[in-house]
Amino acid sequence: xxxxxxxxxxLSHSFGxxxxxxxxxxxxxxxxxxxxxGPSGSGKSTTLALIAGFLEQDSGTIELDARPLRQTxxxxxxxxxxxxxxxxxxxxxxxxxxxxxxxMRRVGRAARDEAVREMLDLVALPGLGERMPASxxxxxxQRVALARALVFRPKLVLxxxxxxxxxxxxxxxxxxxxxAVQRRLGLxxxxxxHDQSEAMAVSDRMAVIASGRLHQIGTPRALYEHPADSFVxxxxxxxxxxxxxxxxIEDDIAVIRLAGGAVVEARDAGVVAGAAxxxxxxxxxxxxxxxxxxxxxxxxxxxxxxxRGDHLRLLLDVAGTAVVVKRPSVVPMADLAPGTALxxxxxxxxxxxxxxxx
Numbered sequence: 544x545x546x547x548x549x550x551x552x553x554l555s556h557s558f559g560x561x562x563x564x565x566x567x568x569x570x571x572x573x574x575x576x577x578x579x580x581g582p583s584g585s586g587k588s589t590t591l592a593l594i595a596g597f598l599e600q601d602s603g604t605i606e607l608d609a610r611p612l613r614q615t616x617x618x619x620x621x622x623x624x625x626x627x628x629x630x631x632x633x634x635x636x637x638x639x640x641x642x643x644x645x646x647m648r649r650v651g652r653a654a655r656d657e658a659v660r661e662m663l664d665l666v667a668l669p670g671l672g673e674r675m676p677a678s679x680x681x682x683x684x685q686r687v688a689l690a691r692a693l694v695f696r697p698k699l700v701l702x703x704x705x706x707x708x709x710x711x712x713x714x715x716x717x718x719x720x721x722x723a724v725q726r727r728l729g730l731x732x733x734x735x736x737h738d739q740s741e742a743m744a745v746s747d748r749m750a751v752i753a754s755g756r757l758h759q760i761g762t763p764r765a766l767y768e769h770p771a772d773s774f775v776x777x778x779x780x781x782x783x784x785x786x787x788x789x790x791x792i793e794d795d796i797a798v799i800r801l802a803g804g805a806v807v808e809a810r811d812a813g814v815v816a817g818a819a820x821x822x823x824x825x826x827x828x829x830x831x832x833x834x835x836x837x838x839x840x841x842x843x844x845x846x847x848x849x850x851r852g853d854h855l856r857l858l859l860d861v862a863g864t865a866v867v868v869k870r871p872s873v874v875p876m877a878d879l880a881p882g883t884a885l886x887x888x889x890x891x892x893x894x895x896x897x898x899x900x901x
Contacts, residue, residue: 545572546608546609547571547572547606547609548572548607548608548699548731549570549594549605549606549607550571550604550605550606551568551569551570551590551603551605552603552604553566553602553604554566554567554568554600554604554605555600555601555602555755556593556600556601562754563586564586564589564590564593564755565754565755565756566603566756567590567603567756569760571699571731571732571733572731574729574730574731575747576722576731576732576746577734577746577747577748578733578734578735578742578745578749578750579735579736579749579750579752580736580737580750580751580752580778581753582737582778583737585752585753585754586752586754587737588703589755590752591701591703591733594612594622594701594733595620595701596612596615596617596620597617600613607620607622607699608698621697622698622700623691623695623701624692624702625689625692625701625703625705626703626705627703627705627706627707627708629676629684629685629687630688631691633675633676633677635676636672636673636674636675637663637668637675638656640687640691641659641663641694642655642656642659643691644691645694648695658694659672659690659694660672662690662693662694665690665724665728666687666689666690666720666724667720668686668687681708681709681713682713682716685705685706685708685717689724697730699731699732699733701733701735702721702732702733702734702735703735704735704736704737705734706718706736706738707738714741718744718745719744721745722744725745734746739778739779742763743763743767743779746762747762748760748761748763749761749762749763749766751766751775751778751779753774753778758771758772758775759772759775766779767780767825770812770823770895770897772813772897773823773899773900776823776897777823781825781867781869782823782825783823783824783826783829783867784864785801785802785821785822785824785864785866786802786819786820786821786822787800787801787802787819787820787822788800788819789814789815789816789817789818789896790816791816792816795810796810796811796891797809797896799820801822801841801862802862802864803841803861803862803863804862805840805841805862807822807889807894808894809822809824809891809894810892810893810894812895812896812898813897813898814896814897814898818898818899819899820896820897820898821896821898821899822894823897824894824895825893826856826869828889828894829869830887830888831857831859831868831870831876831885831886831888832885832886833879833883833884839888840886840887841861841886841888842861842862842884842885842886842887843859843860843861843866843884843885843886843887844860844882844884845857845859845860845879845880845882845885846859846881848876848881851872852872853872854869854870854871854872855869855870855872857869857870859885859887868887
């Protein structure tokens with residue numbers, strides 16, 4: 544089995560009395576695209592600054608190809624960097640900016656020129672080498688910044704909110720291009736973002752952190768479908784939460800009595816019989832109807848319904864708890880009036896019974 548390209552082990556860092564990172568541990572494998580995902584202030588950028596060498600960890604280790612980096616200065620870490628702002632050198636041309644890391648490494652002119660041509664083709668900017676940064680669009684500038692980070696073929700590329708300043712359509716285009724470039728070169732990348740849809744679009748794996756602690760790491764599908772706790776469930780897209788109490792656990796299915804009295808089932812995700820819990824379920828996993836849906840259905844009342852293009856968004860009331868349902872827009876529900884009584888149901892394996900957060 545291959546060794547990790549990057550390994551963080553019990554990495555901790557404080558800014559005075561504020562604990563920014565608390566024993567953070569995870570790996571990035573060669574050729575893997577990992578996203579570090581979390582809310583503002585969760586420690587994402589601090590993690591990148593420690594890996595890049597701009598900060599020094601209080602404790603723990605950072606290893607690149609099994610080599611500890613603590614005593615290695617930033618310019619010798621063999622790591623490429625891309626920030627939210629392109630940070631191009633305004634007095635250098637596009638070619639000059641891309642070639643800058645090679646010039647610092649004393650690479651010969653002919654080799655630099657060839658590498659710049661390859662990078663311009665790779666980031667879809669052929670023929671723009673003589674342009675100045677100020678004449679480029681925001682998306683073009685970010686492509687130049689990416690080319691500059693890749694031109695010396697680093698062992699690892701760190702991206703800190705690289706698409707945050709772009710508009711939505713361009714951001715989605717750049718997500719696809721980033722992923723294509725990463726796959727073509729086979730590079731290990733660690734991408735920081737707070738945007739869940741961006742993380743899901745580009746990642747092989749996502750690491751979700753909050754308050755400097757790792758909550759879960761895994762594939763986008765695994766984290767979305769099988770969140771480890773209520774924070775991950777809520778942070779990755781919309782997630783309904785129905786309060787209840789566990790009456791029994793049979794195999795891996797929990798039997799739960801909801802606050803309104805209905806008895807339902809959900810996949811056990813660490814609950815204990817007799818304890819309070821939360822039934823978490825994604826809006827698209829809920830079935831809803833105006834008629835009888837059987838003994839497992841939950842009574843609900845429609846509050847409002849809205850058309851969202853490819854789907855209808857229904858806001859329901861379930862014993863005082865707001866519940867969102869998403870249904871395809873072709874489903875004939877758009878004419879339902881607020882106050883309509885509905886039945887709500889789901890497959891047990893589509894819901895998770897989670898412990899109540901401490």
